[in-house]
Amino acid sequence: MTENIEHKRLDCGIELAVLPLAGRPVVAVEIRILAGYAFERPEYLGVAHVLDEAIVKGTAKRDGRALNDAFDAIGSTHSSYAGRERFGFSCLCLPEFLERAVALHAEMIRTPSFPPEDCAVAVELTSQTLAALEDDPQELAKKLLHRQAYGEPLGRHPLGEEETLERIGREQILDHWQRYFCAARMQVAVAGAVEPAAVADLFEREFEGFRRGEPDLDGLGFQFNAARSHHEKDLEQEQIAICFPGPAAQDEDFPTAQVIVGLLAGGMGARLFTEVREKQGLVYWVGAWSDQSRRSGMFHLGASTTPQNLEKTYTTLLREIDRLSEDLTTEEVERAIAGIVIRNQTRGDITRARAVELTEDLFYHGRPIPTEEKMARVQAVTIQRICDYLAGHPRDRLSVVTLGPTPEKSDAL
Amino acid sequence: MERRGSFSPWLRLRSSPSVVEDSGMSQTIFVQEKLPNGLRVVIEVMPHVQSAACGFLARTGARDDSRQLAGVSHFLEHMCFKGTRKRTSIQINIEFDQMGAQYNAFTSRDRTFYYGWVRPEDFDRQLELLADMMRSTLPPDEFETEKNVVLEEIAMSRDDLASTAYDILYEHLCADSDLAWPILGYEETIRAMTRDQMHEYFRRRYAPDNLVLIVAGNLDPDQVMDSARRYCGDWEPAGETNGQRVRPQMREGTAARAMDRFHQQAIMLAYPAAAGTDPLDETAEAAAAILGGVNSRFYWNIMQKGLSPRAGAFRDEYADFGALTLFGLCEPENCEKLVEAMRREAAELVEKGVEPKEIARVKNLRRTSLAVESETPFYRLGQIADDIEYFGAPRPAEARMAAVNAVSAESIREYFERFPITGPGYLISVGPRNWPT
Numbered sequence: 001m002t003e004n005i006e007h008k009r010l011d012c013g014i015e016l017a018v019l020p021l022a023g024r025p026v027v028a029v030e031i032r033i034l035a036g037y038a039f040e041r042p043e044y045l046g047v048a049h050v051l052d053e054a055i056v057k058g059t060a061k062r063d064g065r066a067l068n069d070a071f072d073a074i075g076s077t078h079s080s081y082a083g084r085e086r087f088g089f090s091c092l093c094l095p096e097f098l099e100r101a102v103a104l105h106a107e108m109i110r111t112p113s114f115p116p117e118d119c120a121v122a123v124e125l126t127s128q129t130l131a132a133l134e135d136d137p138q139e140l141a142k143k144l145l146h147r148q149a150y151g152e153p154l155g156r157h158p159l160g161e162e163e164t165l166e167r168i169g170r171e172q173i174l175d176h177w178q179r180y181f182c183a184a185r186m187q188v189a190v191a192g193a194v195e196p197a198a199v200a201d202l203f204e205r206e207f208e209g210f211r212r213g214e215p216d217l218d219g220l221g222f223q224f225n226a227a228r229s230h231h232e233k234d235l236e237q238e239q240i241a242i243c244f245p246g247p248a249a250q251d252e253d254f255p256t257a258q259v260i261v262g263l264l265a266g267g268m269g270a271r272l273f274t275e276v277r278e279k280q281g282l283v284y285w286v287g288a289w290s291d292q293s294r295r296s297g298m299f300h301l302g303a304s305t306t307p308q309n310l311e312k313t314y315t316t317l318l319r320e321i322d323r324l325s326e327d328l329t330t331e332e333v334e335r336a337i338a339g340i341v342i343r344n345q346t347r348g349d350i351t352r353a354r355a356v357e358l359t360e361d362l363f364y365h366g367r368p369i370p371t372e373e374k375m376a377r378v379q380a381v382t383i384q385r386i387c388d389y390l391a392g393h394p395r396d397r398l399s400v401v402t403l404g405p406t407p408e409k410s411d412a413l
Numbered sequence: 414m415e416r417r418g419s420f421s422p423w424l425r426l427r428s429s430p431s432v433v434e435d436s437g438m439s440q441t442i443f444v445q446e447k448l449p450n451g452l453r454v455v456i457e458v459m460p461h462v463q464s465a466a467c468g469f470l471a472r473t474g475a476r477d478d479s480r481q482l483a484g485v486s487h488f489l490e491h492m493c494f495k496g497t498r499k500r501t502s503i504q505i506n507i508e509f510d511q512m513g514a515q516y517n518a519f520t521s522r523d524r525t526f527y528y529g530w531v532r533p534e535d536f537d538r539q540l541e542l543l544a545d546m547m548r549s550t551l552p553p554d555e556f557e558t559e560k561n562v563v564l565e566e567i568a569m570s571r572d573d574l575a576s577t578a579y580d581i582l583y584e585h586l587c588a589d590s591d592l593a594w595p596i597l598g599y600e601e602t603i604r605a606m607t608r609d610q611m612h613e614y615f616r617r618r619y620a621p622d623n624l625v626l627i628v629a630g631n632l633d634p635d636q637v638m639d640s641a642r643r644y645c646g647d648w649e650p651a652g653e654t655n656g657q658r659v660r661p662q663m664r665e666g667t668a669a670r671a672m673d674r675f676h677q678q679a680i681m682l683a684y685p686a687a688a689g690t691d692p693l694d695e696t697a698e699a700a701a702a703i704l705g706g707v708n709s710r711f712y713w714n715i716m717q718k719g720l721s722p723r724a725g726a727f728r729d730e731y732a733d734f735g736a737l738t739l740f741g742l743c744e745p746e747n748c749e750k751l752v753e754a755m756r757r758e759a760a761e762l763v764e765k766g767v768e769p770k771e772i773a774r775v776k777n778l779r780r781t782s783l784a785v786e787s788e789t790p791f792y793r794l795g796q797i798a799d800d801i802e803y804f805g806a807p808r809p810a811e812a813r814m815a816a817v818n819a820v821s822a823e824s825i826r827e828y829f830e831r832f833p834i835t836g837p838g839y840l841i842s843v844g845p846r847n848w849p850t
Contacts, residue, residue, distance in 0.1 A: 002476050023461060026786035057717075064717075068708040069770060075777030077707075094781060121719045128722040132742060134676040135574040234674040236568040267514075268494070269506035278502055281561030284569055306568050342513025346464040346530055349789040 005358070005368040013183030015215075017358045017368045018196040021351060027098050027192030027294075028185075028355035031089040031105060032363065034187075034216045035180030038085050038153040038158075046126055046160020049081035051173045053122035055080065056314040060111035064118065064186030067108065076101045082158055085220060085294055086187075086363065087180075092352060095193050099202055101128050108180060115171035119170040130159040141239035141403045144231060149243050149399035151223030179296065182213025189358035192351050218364075219294025221248075226397035230406070230413050237304040240314055240403030244395050246290055246297040249364035255377040256389045257290055259298065262290035263386075264301070264325060267346035269335065271320045272301070280316065282309045294363060296299045307406045314402075318395075325390040328383050341375045424714050441809035444634040446641075451622025451650045454641045455807055456611075457629040457793055464535040465630025466790035467549050468528030472625070473618035475522045475598075476591040476731075482606060484563070484598015485614050489551075491559050492611065493527065495516070495551035497545045508542055515791065520596055523731050526798060528792040533631050537640050540628075547619060556608045564604070567597050574742075577672070577845040578679035580654060585668045586587055586683050586736065586839045590661035620651030627797050629790035645649040660733040667840045671847035678745045678844030684834045686728050686735035689803035693831070694730070696815040696824040699775040701726045701737060703767055703825075704758060709776065711741075715754045721746060731803055735832060745846035752822035752840065759834045767822050779817045783810050 006018040037048040056275075058066035071078050074097035079226045080089045093101045133140055143157045149219045159165075186207075190199050222246050247253040263286035265272050276286045286303040301321070348371070361368045406413060420593040442458040478485045479617060495502040509516045516529035518541075528547060529539045570576040580595040587593045597603075618778045626645065628637050687697040705726025715724045724741035739759065743751045786792045787810060800807045842848055 025787055026781065065708075065713060068775070072708055072770075072774035072777055075779075077778065077781060092781060092785060094784060118717070121717055124719040125716065128677075128719075128742075128744060132677050132722060137572050149736075157786040187650060200736055236571045237565070249700035267506065269503065269510040274506070275504060278506070279558070282565070284562055284566035303566060304569055304572075309565075335507065338513045340513075342532055342535075344514065345532060346513070346791075349462045349464050349791075351788060354784075369415070387763045393825055399544035411676075 003336055007368050010200060010204050012406040013205055013212040014186045014188055014203055014207055015362055016200060016203055017189045017362055018199045019191040019354055020194055020196060021192055024192045024351045026092050027095050027194055027349050028352040030355040030359045032187045032359050033087040034185040035087040036083045037156055037158050037303055038220055039180055040128060044168050045164040047154055047168050047172050047176045049128050049158045050122045050168055052080050052082040053125055054114050054119050054173055055108060057118035058113040058115050059107045070104055074100050102202050103205055110210050114170050114173055119173055123165055123168050126159055127165050137235055137239050137403060141241040141401055145243060145401040146399060147243040148227050149225055149325050150228060151225055175229055181206055182211045184213045184215040187359060187362040189355045191287045191355040218393060221296035222293055222298055222371040226399055228400040230408055231403045232408060233403055235404045237306055237308045238402055238406055240303045241397055241401045242301040243298050244398050246299040248295055248297050249292050253389050256381050256385050258340055258378055259336050259381045259393050261288055261290050262339050266336050266339040275320055276316050278314060282313045296327045310406060321395050325387050333383055337378055340378050368379060432713045440590055443807050446638055448646055450648050452645050455627050455797060456634045456637050458634055459630055461792055462631050464530060464790055465533045467540055467628040467634050467793050468526050468794050469543055470624050470625040470627055471525040471619055474520055474524045475596040478538060482610060483594035483602040485611055487596050488563050489615055490518050490525050491563060492547045492551045493546045495552055495555040495559055497548060498550055499545055503557060512539055513677055514539055522592055528794055534751055536632060539656050540640050541644050544633055544749045544779060551601055551612055553606060553608050553688040557614055560603060567600055570597055574675050574679050578681055581670055581843055582681045582841050585841060586663055587661040588664060591708055592661050596757045617651055617653045620647040623649040627794050665837045665839055667849055669842045669847055669849055671823060673845050675844045677742045678748050678842060678846055680751055681738050681740045681841050682838045683738040684735050686737035686832050688735045690732050691729035693828050696820050696828045697728055699820045700825055700828055701728045702775050703771045704762055710758050720751055720754055736833040745844055748842060748848050763829045767825050
């Protein structure tokens with residue numbers, strides 16, 4: 001059944017999509033602002049994350065505690081994050097509290113007070129979180145790989161660098177907010193038992209007079225750098241992180257890439273889990289996924305294993321990419337497609353998942369895409385299309401990071 | 414411990430005639446039946462959703478391992494995916510994937526849970542598959558390969574500061590009890606474990622009279638019951654229950670583990686807390702949330718003072734036991750300040766009580782979380798499993814909300830009289846600094 005999604009750019013400048021879902025017990029509001037860490041000034045890396053810590057600490061009307069108490073008074077869950085290209089706010093509330101929840105978000109986004117003492121704490125906590133990254137091997141390997149493979153500015157890490165954090169104060173936070181927090185850079189999705197016209201009126205009202213700014217229609221792309229590096233660290237396991245270019249979300253090959261990821265890691269019956277873990281017992285964790293910037297895409301493979309299994313795990317990962325173009329079966333492709341289509345359907349019971357999906361559509365495609373249309377594209381993928389794609393895009397340029405106890409000069413590397 | 418995916422120890426991520434209970438208020442419909450062999454079946458009918466989920470709750474977990482077989486429950490969870498009389502491990506995985514199922518299993522200290530989430534039209538096929546796994550053959554030729562997977566999981570856990578600290582906490586807090594060893598076991602117990610030892614445990618603990626089939630979704634309960642009888646009706650009971658579990662005596666004390674590989678220090682301070690069966694169960698949750706949840710005292714008075722990037726409080730609950738743990742990460746030189754701040758906040762809460770807005774916050778957020786939970790069968794499985802373990806039966810949403818509404822300043826005061834958090838507790842510290850010495 002085709003759903004009636006309302007999509008428009010409001011007079012205030014916000015791009016809004018509303019998915020009415022009658023009978024749902026909660027409403028999900030997802031706000032995205034094109035203000036992520038890729039837009040930071042190079043000398044103040046980490047400022048978007050610091051802004052995220054500081055924006056809930058008060059507005060022109062109330063201090064931080066009062067602001068959070070106001071959300072709690074309506075039982076609204078709310079969170080925010082500084083992503084690569086987008087700054088995000090997520091909110092879930094009961095339908096009767098939607099107006100209040102949106103009003104509180106508008107107050108926070110439009111009139112943050114950024115109290116100086118809270119800004120200093122936000123920098124300090126970001127610095128500590130950056131230090132804690134050393135105790136998170138998987139995230140650390142990801143950081144190293146992104147820096148190596150993606151180039152500037154998409155290869156940055158959200159927490160910035162120690163030396164750039166030291167330069168950040170209220171002035172820099174305010175600068176990032178003033179440059180990028182504006183209506184034309186906002187994409188909003190709302191899902192639940194709501195009436196689209198009423199939601200549009202609500203956002204018009206709450207954001208009327210907010211600086212409009214200019215929409216960013218271009219987006220950013222990865223500047224892929226093929227390289228290999230090892231980072232010695234006192235760990236029990238070696239982290240293996242691999243990436244290579246894939247299609248952008250708008251590319252006609254993107255559904256093929258989705259199926260390729262499904263073939264490699266869509267479930268426990270997929271190739272990586274079967275070949276690396278089930279048959280050889282080399283790992284507990286192994287995975288594959290795609291990472292999309294607005295205008296480009298990347299395939300990723302990852303695993304962690306003890307040093308004696310490093311070489312075997314690495315060669316098996318590469319072998320499985322190559323084997324995709326050698327012995328695919330129709331059943332296997334159908335299974336990968338079923339995984340994507342059916343999981344999309346079952347997750348549809350989650351209101352928040354529907355709102356998040358809408359924000360992704362707005363960001364990558366500039367419009368909501370009906371679920372049926374997206375799934376039809378996936379269902380149209382065939383063995384031939386996969387083989388054609390792989391033949392035209394050989395994995396001859398890889399970016400690889402290993403992190404762990406193996407000495408640099410080991411034969412395994 | 415999930416077979417696949419991430420694990421965070423800070424969080425807890427499991428013949429009589431049919432009885433139909435309609436709560437009247439929220440139209441929650443539960444159907445419950447016990448098969449002649451003792452298998453209990455609990456179904457929640459959710460006509461408003463487009464999916465269905467089910468899971469087998471094995472009422473056995475790490476506390477039912479022996480010290481010599483530490484890790485057997487978790488290793489067994491892995492082995493149940495490795496083959497049956499009808500299917501190889503690869504066939505099991507492929508069949509789940511053909512249905513587009515979202516499936517997994519986890520082991521905790523008191524239970525093991527196998528679950529999957531599919532479209533209603535695939536429900537019966539998934540139930541048959543999960544039921545087949547509950548009669549695993551524990552294929553001998555898969556045993557050593559899977560042992561290596563578990564050893565890799567142990568190695569991964571040792572690289573994680575939070576997991577390491579949590580295991581060390583229980584090793585000390587519940588020393589000399591069946592809660593002392595890690596869910597994953599020890600490298601030496603896993604290496605020494607034999608398939609015969611596991612099979613003997615499996616035979617006793619996975620009999621139908623120690624299993625519960627939990628179902629939720631847009632389903633016809635009569636058809637589900639027919640399927641349950643067809644797939645599980647001939648399983649032989651073993652007559653073993655959880656009566657041998659011994660309630661642990663929680664200790665007070667201090668333990669430090671210096672580990673240079675980490676950069677930050679993990680601090681945990683644990684106290685006895687209400688068990689899951691305690692009438693003050695919701696009050697215990699509220700107290701933990703007020704102290705260390707969202708917009709809590711720890712958030713404003715510890716994290717927002719720059720002392721810790723991550724601090725909070727969580728409660729572990731079992732049928733016979735509970736623990737409230739205050740935790741935080743910090744720079745190694747800030748250990749004393751962090752512990753002092755935790756103790757100060759705990760004392761303030763106990764001595765001065767809670768503010769009305771704090772009680773209101775807990776209730777309001779709970780109301781929203783109950784609404785979210787009612788959206789999907791997948792979310793419902795875990796809550797029904799908790800209800801069965803602690804209350805003997807699933808509870809409709811309004812019964813749970815009534816329990817939340819009963820939380821008050823007075824009930825919190827009563828709670829801290831019974832479970833004080835102003836004493837020494839058990840303090841553990843893990844990280845580069847050997848503190849306290």
